[in-house]
Amino acid sequence: MADLAPVFDAQLFADRRERFMAELGGAAAVIPAATLVTHHADTEWPFRQNSDFWYLTGFDEPDAVALFLPHRPEGERFVLFVNPREPAAEVWTGRRWGCEGAVERFGADLSHPRVELDALLPRYLDGAEGIAFRVGSHPLIEPLVLRSWGAQLDRASRTGSAALALLAPCPLLHRMRLRKHPAELERLREAGRISASAHELARAAVRPGMSERQIQALIEQHFLELGARGAAYGSIVAGGDNACVLHYIDNSAVLQDGDLLLIDAGCSLRDYYNGDITRTFPVNGRFSGEQRELYSLVLAAQEAAIGRVKPGHTAEDVHDTAVHVLVEGLVDLGLLRGDVDGLIEQGSYRHLYMHRTGHWLGLDVHDVGAYRLGEHHVELEPGIVLTVEPGLYVSDRLAVPDGQPAIDERWKGIGIRIEDDVAVRDLAEVSCGHEVLTAGALKAVADMER
Structure with missing residues (x-):
């Protein structure tokens, strides 16, 4: 070990x-x-x-x-x-x-x-x-x-x-804590590496008929075997419609053929630096048509949002980018109706995407530091680490806003989130302005299937 x-x-x-x-x-x-x-x-x-x-x-x-x-x-x-x-x-x-x-x-x-x-x-x-x-x-x-x-x-x-x-x-x-020292960034890289390898292990192991708790045990055993203190937070292992409950931690259901599995889990190192990753993939190794369309949309939103992580931008820029891609795609799929900017301004998408796109990460999973100072959003600086985690959650739990289309049954029960830990880097060192600390957990559509 x-x-x-x-x-x-x-x-x-x-x-x-x-x-x-x-x-x-x-x-x-x-x-x-x-x-x-x-x-x-x-x-x-x-x-x-x-x-x-x-x-x-x-x-x-x-x-x-x-x-x-x-x-x-x-x-x-x-x-x-x-x-x-x-x-x-x-x-x-x-x-x-x-x-x-x-x-x-x-x-x-x-x-x-x-x-x-x-x-x-x-x-x-x-x-x-x-x-x-x-x-x-x-x-x-x-x-x-x-x-x-x-x-x-x-x-x-x-x-x-x-x-x-x-x-x-x-x-x-x-x-002080918001901007990480190089030694802290290395610890967050290590937490990201361990967390990512646990997700890869879990995805390779999942089969219909297994329980959510079996996958939780596999992930958390891996954390401990690699020397981490344990899970950084209550691991979310949510099959099918359970993934539409954002903080689902019961983890007791049997994984069904044809469902997706959402895993939100990360390790905490012995000096408390944390990883925080979410991946979603088909239990049986193949996306249905609807699952593939929604997964591809969330992935596109995440990649666009990660592209906004660079010095001088803000966490609000990252969120706004993800929302715009998601809403535009939901209109194309017929799950929303109307002008994209108007839908965003009115919040008419929030029955399908109801959370922010990320948070600071460090010694706390939801780490400290202001997101805005008065009327001004805090600018991203080298050393800041944040998660980027757009998602879509299609269920009957929230009412469809007036003027929006009823949700067809074929979409219901699909919950998808994709989350990575991203460090802001100096543009002179990294031309894109960021480093994905959890890149070891694959997420391309082809990689999610077998």
């Missing part, structure tokens, strides 16, 4: 912290780690680190708290509060890095046991011009931060200084 745990690059995390603290100016930031979440009784879900905390620390244990203190002198600007080494606990849950490891391995200037946060936090925050903390997300830490802030405000009349604002760290961090 491949070991895909990356070499820990302490300098990469240190560089991120320096950039973040430069953005903070005179404010201090309190960034908590994730906590363990109960599944049932005394059993917990597998631990998943908070992405913002991971991005700045690389520390993969629960309940830690990181302080970023640009107002403090050198040698006490990055402070980690962690669970200390405790052999009796480690027998049950595994080795901890402890305070010593937080400094030696993860580059903290200082580290303290987590239980000391309440006592030490006011001293560390003293002198900051503001406090950056995500209110409403960390119920155990929030009272400590607010109490420290309140004490500063109470003393302000005597000392003449206090942190005068409680700030959200998210805009600063998420702007």
Whole structure:
């Protein structure tokens, strides 16, 4: 089995912290780690680190708290509060890095046991011009931060200084996370490669009479065998009309001869970078006439939309391109009636295509970062990674808009989505302005048949 745990690059995390603290100016930031979440009784879900905390620390244990203190002198600007080494606990849950490891391995200037946060936090925050903390997300830490802030405000009349604002760290961090470092792009390539090979394995294995769950098991076993942490999200393995349910995860039906199978699945690496791929193909290896026409239309929309991924364009450009191709094709097929631009303006296509054409991708599958700033859409820049995933879903679930043709039975139950992960690249390096990270998963009409 491949070991895909990356070499820990302490300098990469240190560089991120320096950039973040430069953005903070005179404010201090309190960034908590994730906590363990109960599944049932005394059993917990597998631990998943908070992405913002991971991005700045690389520390993969629960309940830690990181302080970023640009107002403090050198040698006490990055402070980690962690669970200390405790052999009796480690027998049950595994080795901890402890305070010593937080400094030696993860580059903290200082580290303290987590239980000391309440006592030490006011001293560390003293002198900051503001406090950056995500209110409403960390119920155990929030009272400590607010109490420290309140004490500063109470003393302000005597000392003449206090942190005068409680700030959200998210805009600063998420702007940083949106544009990926070359090392991050390589991890996303790896996630794309593993995810793509799982899709190829599944397509080769599918036969009528198999269950959706068998295919899910095959895909997720492949993720684990290749060293990934596991599935990045609940795998969607949807045969026939199930594919018209966008987030179908029951995955319990038997695959029928003559149906299509939609698989939306990607892996998450051990450092949390994700793949996100969707492929749709015939269970018996041959498209029907209607299936082929709709599949070819979705593929044409996706290829046109991917062509719009380049510096200076926007995610809105990508979506608009896909919608225009889809609507034009649906008019040609008789599934829509009217002027293409008018249909788009009125949203008369949304009973057949009801979602956006993509999202940012990174440490989170639906990754952070704004799509628009006020009235202006965010321009694509080298290092941004997004999915491109148009689809068509023909069913009775949504009413046909007034003035549009009733759907003939021969189209119903066909759900198709095609999704790739695409990195924006510098035009001087890649003339088309993008790189498809998931190209290992085939999608041409001929490749979907056997």
